[in-house]
Amino acid sequence: MLAGLAIFHVTMAQSNPPATDTNWKSIYRAVPEKINDLVHAKIDARFDFNQSRMKGKVWLTVQPHLYPVNSLELDAKGMDIHQVALVKGSSNQPLQFKYDGWILNIKLDKSYQQNEKYTVYVEYTAKPNDLKAKGSEAIKDARGLYFINPKGEEKNKPTQIWTQGETEGTSVWVPIIDKPNQKCTDEITMTVPDKFVTLSNGKLASQKKNSDGTRTDTWKMDLPHSPYLFFMGIGDYAVVKDKYKNMDVDYYVDPEFASVAKGIFGLTPQMIGFFEKITGVNYPWNKYAQITGHDYVSGAMENTTATLHSDAAQVDARQLIDGNEWETTIAHELFHQWFGDYATTKSWSNLTVNESFADYSEYLWLEHQYGLDKANEDNIDQMEAYTGSPAQEEKKLVRFYYADKEDMFDLVTYQKGGRILHMLRKYVGDSAFFKGLNLYLNTYKFSNADANQLRLAIEQVSGKDLNWFFNQWYYGNGHPKLDIAYRYDDAAKKVVITVSQLQDGNLFKLPVAIDVYNGTSKQRREVWIENKVDTFVFAYKTKPDLVNVDAEKFTLCEKDDHKTLENFAFQFKNAQNYGDRREALAAAIREQQKPNALALLEAGLHDRYPGLRKMVLDSLDFRNQNIQTTFESSIAELAKTDKDPKVKGKALELLGFYKNPNYVSLFKQNINDSSYSVAGSALFGYTILDPSAGLVSARDIVKQPVRGKLAESVGIILMSLGGEEDFDNIAKTYSVLSGQEKLDAIDAFSAFLVRTQSTDKVKKGVDLIVDYRDHMSARNKDEIIPIINNVILKGIATQKSATKSGSTNAVELQKQIDYINEKIK
Numbered sequence: 001m002l003a004g005l006a007i008f009h010v011t012m013a014q015s016n017p018p019a020t021d022t023n024w025k026s027i028y029r030a031v032p033e034k035i036n037d038l039v040h041a042k043i044d045a046r047f048d049f050n051q052s053r054m055k056g057k058v059w060l061t062v063q064p065h066l067y068p069v070n071s072l073e074l075d076a077k078g079m080d081i082h083q084v085a086l087v088k089g090s091s092n093q094p095l096q097f098k099y100d101g102w103i104l105n106i107k108l109d110k111s112y113q114q115n116e117k118y119t120v121y122v123e124y125t126a127k128p129n130d131l132k133a134k135g136s137e138a139i140k141d142a143r144g145l146y147f148i149n150p151k152g153e154e155k156n157k158p159t160q161i162w163t164q165g166e167t168e169g170t171s172v173w174v175p176i177i178d179k180p181n182q183k184c185t186d187e188i189t190m191t192v193p194d195k196f197v198t199l200s201n202g203k204l205a206s207q208k209k210n211s212d213g214t215r216t217d218t219w220k221m222d223l224p225h226s227p228y229l230f231f232m233g234i235g236d237y238a239v240v241k242d243k244y245k246n247m248d249v250d251y252y253v254d255p256e257f258a259s260v261a262k263g264i265f266g267l268t269p270q271m272i273g274f275f276e277k278i279t280g281v282n283y284p285w286n287k288y289a290q291i292t293g294h295d296y297v298s299g300a301m302e303n304t305t306a307t308l309h310s311d312a313a314q315v316d317a318r319q320l321i322d323g324n325e326w327e328t329t330i331a332h333e334l335f336h337q338w339f340g341d342y343a344t345t346k347s348w349s350n351l352t353v354n355e356s357f358a359d360y361s362e363y364l365w366l367e368h369q370y371g372l373d374k375a376n377e378d379n380i381d382q383m384e385a386y387t388g389s390p391a392q393e394e395k396k397l398v399r400f401y402y403a404d405k406e407d408m409f410d411l412v413t414y415q416k417g418g419r420i421l422h423m424l425r426k427y428v429g430d431s432a433f434f435k436g437l438n439l440y441l442n443t444y445k446f447s448n449a450d451a452n453q454l455r456l457a458i459e460q461v462s463g464k465d466l467n468w469f470f471n472q473w474y475y476g477n478g479h480p481k482l483d484i485a486y487r488y489d490d491a492a493k494k495v496v497i498t499v500s501q502l503q504d505g506n507l508f509k510l511p512v513a514i515d516v517y518n519g520t521s522k523q524r525r526e527v528w529i530e531n532k533v534d535t536f537v538f539a540y541k542t543k544p545d546l547v548n549v550d551a552e553k554f555t556l557c558e559k560d561d562h563k564t565l566e567n568f569a570f571q572f573k574n575a576q577n578y579g580d581r582r583e584a585l586a587a588a589i590r591e592q593q594k595p596n597a598l599a600l601l602e603a604g605l606h607d608r609y610p611g612l613r614k615m616v617l618d619s620l621d622f623r624n625q626n627i628q629t630t631f632e633s634s635i636a637e638l639a640k641t642d643k644d645p646k647v648k649g650k651a652l653e654l655l656g657f658y659k660n661p662n663y664v665s666l667f668k669q670n671i672n673d674s675s676y677s678v679a680g681s682a683l684f685g686y687t688i689l690d691p692s693a694g695l696v697s698a699r700d701i702v703k704q705p706v707r708g709k710l711a712e713s714v715g716i717i718l719m720s721l722g723g724e725e726d727f728d729n730i731a732k733t734y735s736v737l738s739g740q741e742k743l744d745a746i747d748a749f750s751a752f753l754v755r756t757q758s759t760d761k762v763k764k765g766v767d768l769i770v771d772y773r774d775h776m777s778a779r780n781k782d783e784i785i786p787i788i789n790n791v792i793l794k795g796i797a798t799q800k801s802a803t804k805s806g807s808t809n810a811v812e813l814q815k816q817i818d819y820i821n822e823k824i825k
């Protein structure tokens with residue numbers, strides 16, 4: 001699974017931290033005991049769109065794991081159970097059962113022995129929207145089965161049904177042993193209005209039209225997989241066909257995205273081939289489909305052969321010109337078809353053997369497809385996402401204590417775990433690493449494993465003991481915080497490098513390379529950092545230009561590296577690894593007020609990798625007049641000629657701040673660029689230079705459908721400079737923005753709503769913000785929802801109250817304030 005893509009960069013203070021109940025710290029999360037093993041699940045599903053319910057029948061074939069059993073316990077969340085029976089030939093023999101709304105406990109007719117299969121039949125109604133958590137509160141996040149716009153009452157939103165099994169949501173719509181260490185084959189029959197298409201695991205085995213306008217589709221999955229990977233998807237989709245060798249690769253999208261589906265998902269067959277090659281394991285299943293879901297609660301989910309993506313994946317052709325932001329998600333979910341679906345974690349405590357691999361597959365794909373600069377950018381971005389969140393430091397990668405299983409889906413399991421796999425690969429070497437993955441997959445296919453079993457597989461292939469590595473990275477928490485200092489002793493002709501580990505808690509053992517540079521010649525030394533303080537002494541004939549510790553820049557750590565700006569300038573020019581260049585530019589950005597940083601920044605603006613050019617543009621301090629003046633010609637050059645739309649766009653945006661009429665024609669010419677980044681930024685820059693002309697352009701552009709950065713620019717300009725007559729266009733624009741773009745525009749939108757007099761418009765605007773809040777991906781909820789409630793919505797209400805007394809509009813203002821307060825929750 002992958003939560004929302006955006007890493008929100010919100011600076012507003014968060015209020016009301018969640019209550020701290022620490023009981024969980026004493027609850028050991030054992031691997032679920034296997035008493036009965038699932039063998040096969042045959043499911044019949046019919047849907048009540050009016051009540052958002054499913055009428056279900058299931059025939060579950062089960063066998064005792066080892067010991068004789070006389071009862072069967074099934075997870076069945078919030079259902080009405082109508083009948084439970086034992087299937088005996090063609091007849092059903094009723095069985096006694098107890099049901100507490102959560103667990104269905106069935107008394108069997110006799111004691112069953114190991115390998116003695118039996119089939120239980122349950123008839124039930126699934127009621128996902130009435131589901132209550134163990135307390136009394138209705139569950140919103142883990143309903144398992146989702147009816148989207150089921151009565152067709154919401155305009156501009158299709159009617160869909162889709163399921164989300166992970167972690168244990170499948171048992172909301174079918175009684176089952178809903179644990180990841182169960183695996184079975186299945187057969188899912190869905191009866192749906194004939195106008196809809198369906199998708200499930202495996203192959204479509206039959207389709208039958210019924211006389212009542214419905215159609216019955218049966219999907220069969222002939223290889224065992226875990227219940228959390230079961231999937232049903234139903235709706236009005238265009239099915240765009242693709243192939244990998246002879247296998248079907250299908251993309252299910254909203255019909256208006258049919259023409260662009262291959263632009264979004266079309267690299268999938270190449271990715272399948274690449275992942276087959278590196279794992280040495282053929283794609284394990286008989287088809288691969290990807291489907292989008294509206295109001296999806298996460299980013300994407302790797303249901304076996306039927307990945308579900310958020311509808312945010314659906315972008316238009318012009319957005320794709322700026323790059324497909326969903327590409328790494330597509331790789332992530334696909335890699336799960338091996339790591340997660342084929343070989344599956346034993347329990348949520350060991351989620352790393354699913355998710356850290358899927359996370360790392362994004363690096364592997366980027367490296368393969370675009371080269372090391374792009375892959376290493378991803379590696380360092382993800383590393384910084386983890387190190388930038390101090391709350392992660394106390395959590396171990398493999399964790400047997402957690403408050404909620406959903407908490408396992410965090411920066412440790414994904415970002416940190418992915419970086420740990422990269423270090424493991426670098427330590428044992430590519431051949432041992434990938435052969436180790438092959439051994440692991442072949443050993444645990446159609447079964448379950450944990451991190452220890454991964455260690456054993458890589459130890460067996462590499463011949464190396466890896467306990468130290470797994471103990472510190474998988475079973476220990478935190479990461480090294482290094483202080484790296486240099487003392488050059490010209491008299492003794494040696495350099496003394498002191499590396500100190502400053503973190504609290506355990507010391508780390510780190511194999512690192514140290515490169516010593518004299519001019520363009522480089523000598524590499526492989527050393528171990530393992531003590532509180534390690535000292536390395538290297539003799540020299542002439543003083544080195546640079547000593548580069550952690551020369552490959554993949555060690556998961558924070559570091560204070562006491563290099564001079566001159567060292568960094570040399571590093572930028574000569575060390576050449578993406579991480580070397582980024583680190584050097586970061587130092588120059590930090591010290592950009594110093595004259596000797598400017599040349600390095602200038603060089604950064606001409607780096608071969610667009611991400612680094614953009615990093616410098618994003619970080620220039622334009623309040624500093626000297627910075628503005630120094631870089632004007634380079635920025636103008638990038639605005640005119642850069643091939644990368646995001647670099648060109650950022651340069652255009654910055655160019656606006658010069659307020660130089662000479663650039664008007666450049667802005668005007670780029671406002672019509674096919675790239676939304678370029679067009680949106682040109683419009684933004686133009687508006688900074690000439691606000692009233694910018695507003696006229698924005699009002700003109702919004703007549704056409706726009707998305708992406710251009711929609712964001714148009715929206716913010718109308719919100720900031722427009723009036724109430726622009727409301728409809730503001731609303732239209734805001735509703736097509738992505739989550740991150742909505743967040744970027746939310747300050748301007750709330751300021752607009754503060755100024756807006758019309759109660760009707762204020763209500764509609766507040767509704768849009770509330771809709772965004774209520775459909776946010778699960779991962780971002782905790783951080784963003786309090787901000788929307790307590791900062792944004794409360795802020796609008798407070799500012800309206802401040803203007804109320806003495807206002808001729810006081811009655812309306814009060815209505816608006818009441819409406820906003822009603823919506824805060």
Ligand SMILES: [Zn+2]
Nearest residue numbers: 001002355358
């Ligand atoms: Zn995942």
